[in-house]
Amino acid sequence: TxxxxxxxxxxxxxxxxxxxxxxxxxxxxxxxxxxxxxxxxxxxxxxxxxxxxxxxxxxxxxxxxxxxxxxxxxxxxxxxxxALVVDEVEVVLQVNGKVRDKLTVSVNITKEELETLAKESSRVQEFTEGKNIVKVIYVPGKLVNIVVK
Incomplete structure (x- = not known):
């Protein structure tokens, strides 16, 4: 319209x-x-x-x-x-900018809770195992990008 x-x-x-x-x-x-x-x-x-x-x-x-x-x-x-109000959103989990997993979470989830869930994801762990996490980039309701070296 x-x-x-x-x-x-x-x-x-x-x-x-x-x-x-x-x-x-x-x-x-x-x-x-x-x-x-x-x-x-x-x-x-x-x-x-x-x-x-x-x-x-x-x-x-x-x-x-x-x-x-x-x-x-x-x-x-x-x-x-x-009717447009949503209770859950799909958040993309990235490692070094590449999509590794997706999670459906509550819209009210905190940054810390989402980072914890991201780090616990088996797909994310495959790409972070044995590496140092340099930074975690968080975009509310959209993505968590874990930067590793």
């Missing part, structure tokens, strides 16, 4: 839609059963988001879903900000 409303950044808007589609596929691959109402809502939202870019195709698909009104008279999708 921000990409289209203020900046006319069509490429980043389309990229965000592609991220949504990828997340939909990832959810489908993980889920044992698909919630049909969720799938229906996602499909409708996806078509609404695509409508400014491919108006004729989305209009046809909209009617294929059983809708009788024009997709272009529908309200633009809105999001719930509370």
């Amino acid at each position: 921000e990409d289209l409303d203020n900046n006319f950044n069509f490429n980043t808007a389309i990229s965000a839609i592609m991220e949504l589609v990828n997340a939909m596929y990832a959810h489908k691959d993980k889920a044992e059963t698909i919630n049909s109402s969720l799938a229906n809502e996602l499909t409708h939202s996806l078509l609404l988001l695509l409508a400014p870019f491919v108006p004729h195709m989305t209009e046809e698909l909209w009617h294929e879903l059983g809708e009788t009104t024009s997709i272009h008279t529908e309200n633009w999708p809105v999001f719930e900000e509370a």
Whole structure:
């Protein structure tokens, strides 16, 4: 919405839609059963988001879903900000700048706790064993890079 409303950044808007589609596929691959109402809502939202870019195709698909009104008279999708809050993040563990492992941790984990978990990782230990740890670079919620010599 921000990409289209203020900046006319069509490429980043389309990229965000592609991220949504990828997340939909990832959810489908993980889920044992698909919630049909969720799938229906996602499909409708996806078509609404695509409508400014491919108006004729989305209009046809909209009617294929059983809708009788024009997709272009529908309200633009809105999001719930509370739904964007995450409890866990995936943190990359690096040794000398090369990815060696990944951990899923609480967003509230402290720097010290994360460094300890990183050093305890068997994949990280393979590359730090017998070497001196010179420095530990910490980027909150993103990565821990252990520099060794």
